Amino acid sequence: MQQELKSEITKQLIIDKAFNLFYQNGFKTTSIDKIMKETTLSKGAFYHHYKSKKELGLEVISLKVEKRVVNGMIAPLRQSGNAYQIIKDVFTNRLKEFSINEKQQGCPMNNLINEIGNNEIAYQNALKNIIELWKTALVQIIERGKQEHTIKEEVSSQAVATYLISAFEGIRGIRKLYTNDTVLDEYISGLTFYLNQIKK
Amino acid sequence: MQQELKSEITKQLIIDKAFNLFYQNGFKTTSIDKIMKETTLSKGAFYHHYKSKKELGLEVISLKVEKRVVNGMIAPLRQSGNAYQIIKDVFTNRLKEFSINEKQQGCPMNNLINEIGNNEIAYQNALKNIIELWKTALVQIIERGKQEHTIKEEVSSQAVATYLISAFEGIRGIRKLYTNDTVLDEYISGLTFYLNQIKK
DNA sequence: AATAAAAAATACTAGTTGGTATGTTTATGT
DNA sequence: ACATAAACATACCAACTAGTATTTTTTATT
Structure with a gap:
């Protein structure tokens, strides 16, 4: 249960940072690397939660x-x-x-x-x-x-x-x-x- | 004189192909390589006519x-x-x-x-x-x-x-x-x- | 405490990017 | 015809791209 919550929090964090970067710098020029740098999480974490x-x-x-x-x-x-x-x-x-x-x-x-x-x-x-x-x-x-x-x-x-x-x-x-x-x-x-x- | 004309023609060709690709696929995702492939000229030709x-x-x-x-x-x-x-x-x-x-x-x-x-x-x-x-x-x-x-x-x-x-x-x-x-x-x-x- | 699974980290592809360095070919002015 | 410069080609670079494979860490279940 706590795990599910953690997953949800992480996804929200990724979404929030992604939205901001998309908005400030555009969708295409915002890489997964840049997004995950903002979250201070790794690329592995991203592809655990999202398939693309x-x-x-x-x-x-x-x-x-x-x-x-x-x-x-x-x-x-x-x-x-x-x-x-x-x-x-x-x-x-x-x-x-x-x-x-x-x-x-x-x-x-x-x-x-x-x-x-x-x-x-x-x-x-x-x-x-x-x-x-x-x-x-x-x-x-x-x-x-x-x-x-x-x-x-x-x-x-x-x-x-x-x-x-x-x-x-x-x-x-x-x-x-x-x-x-x-x-x-x-x-x-x-x-x-x-x-x-x-x-x- | 003939050289100047040739240069102008090449630049026009690059501009035309670039405009089409920018329009169809967006500015950021259109690379110089893609543009020059359309012109059938080389990357060297591009950077001879344009600095960036x-x-x-x-x-x-x-x-x-x-x-x-x-x-x-x-x-x-x-x-x-x-x-x-x-x-x-x-x-x-x-x-x-x-x-x-x-x-x-x-x-x-x-x-x-x-x-x-x-x-x-x-x-x-x-x-x-x-x-x-x-x-x-x-x-x-x-x-x-x-x-x-x-x-x-x-x-x-x-x-x-x-x-x-x-x-x-x-x-x-x-x-x-x-x-x-x-x-x-x-x-x-x-x-x-x-x-x-x-x-x- | 042991096992399993989820969450996250690390290390790595193969391909693409803008741009450069260095050639070769073609035209031009003398 | 010859030197010069413009037009273009080839080969390269370092940085970045989305995505993968593999390992470590954390959490949950028994």
């Missing part, structure tokens, strides 16, 4: 990356109150919450989508799953907004959800190229304008 | 990647006619033009932004330059639209330009995860709705 780098990558996506998106962008949508206002707040507040590092490094999910989203079907599906979770949650609150008469009935919930996610992920990438927040402010201004269109 | 992979990368960005964006998204904006309609057409037509491969592989610029946009300042600036070109061209046509009364005066041209670019690049990444165009259709629907807001 790919298996680790998938766990990082489904545990760490997904959790980040859920905590930052999905869970906050499940609030009571004005649906329109919640959407607006979640999208703008999240951006303003980001640390300097998070602005420079972009979105972990988006980085992975663009770095390895076309290589492996397994990565593709794991990442797609996160996008689908996000989209579903957004569609849900937009529909709620329509019922509660804060959002226009004639808008396509799917279309708005997709457009919101696209623009958010897009700006997270573009911001990496800059050293100040001008481009983020412009995005927020553009977003506000957009949301005004769906407001009832 | 970084130097090649920068040339690929400023020549091939930039040209792609200019041809596909910037030059078409410089048409006479209804500014609002031109913007709408350029954004939607470009998406529909893409081949299956281009949909699967995403946007070469966006891939690079997210793969190496945070590593090297040199890459950052080369990529930022393309974004700035695009933004400037968009701002220009939006301003024109305001003057010609096809676009509302009260919208911020900068904000709209940034939001349009963000969403476009974002969807190019997200599309990589799917095997059909549903998500692209939703994007176009969301875009159309957005543009309707700036229409006068």
Whole structure:
């Protein structure tokens, strides 16, 4: 029982360090050696718990990356109150919450989508799953907004959800190229304008 | 004179093959060996023309990647006619033009932004330059639209330009995860709705 | 205390990486 | 035609890569 726990702790340690290194230096350029150096464990320990780098990558996506998106962008949508206002707040507040590092490094999910989203079907599906979770949650609150008469009935919930996610992920990438927040402010201004269109 | 031309031809060959490999397999995982195998020239030839992979990368960005964006998204904006309609057409037509491969592989610029946009300042600036070109061209046509009364005066041209670019690049990444165009259709629907807001 | 199995360490592949050193071939200017 | 330099080829390097084989250490079961 204690052994099982130890195994779980070690795996979590590996996943945590791996996520950080993937985020800071990219997936492909992060080697198992570098990850295990961070954990102060050996390579033998890694291959005892994981059969390949790919298996680790998938766990990082489904545990760490997904959790980040859920905590930052999905869970906050499940609030009571004005649906329109919640959407607006979640999208703008999240951006303003980001640390300097998070602005420079972009979105972990988006980085992975663009770095390895076309290589492996397994990565593709794991990442797609996160996008689908996000989209579903957004569609849900937009529909709620329509019922509660804060959002226009004639808008396509799917279309708005997709457009919101696209623009958010897009700006997270573009911001990496800059050293100040001008481009983020412009995005927020553009977003506000957009949301005004769906407001009832 | 003949020598200079030969050198130029060889460099172009290297750049072309490099761009294709970067696009299909990513920047980091494309080695000089792989590139030179494509050209049927030797590694010695490469290092005669380029001092490093970084130097090649920068040339690929400023020549091939930039040209792609200019041809596909910037030059078409410089048409006479209804500014609002031109913007709408350029954004939607470009998406529909893409081949299956281009949909699967995403946007070469966006891939690079997210793969190496945070590593090297040199890459950052080369990529930022393309974004700035695009933004400037968009701002220009939006301003024109305001003057010609096809676009509302009260919208911020900068904000709209940034939001349009963000969403476009974002969807190019997200599309990589799917095997059909549903998500692209939703994007176009969301875009159309957005543009309707700036229409006068 | 003895046995077995899990957890982790050590040592090792074979292949790849960016880059260099040193050649050979081809063009050019005199 | 000859010296010079550019264009390209060959052979190499040290560092790094994912993964394996083998041994040691720790934990659990009897």
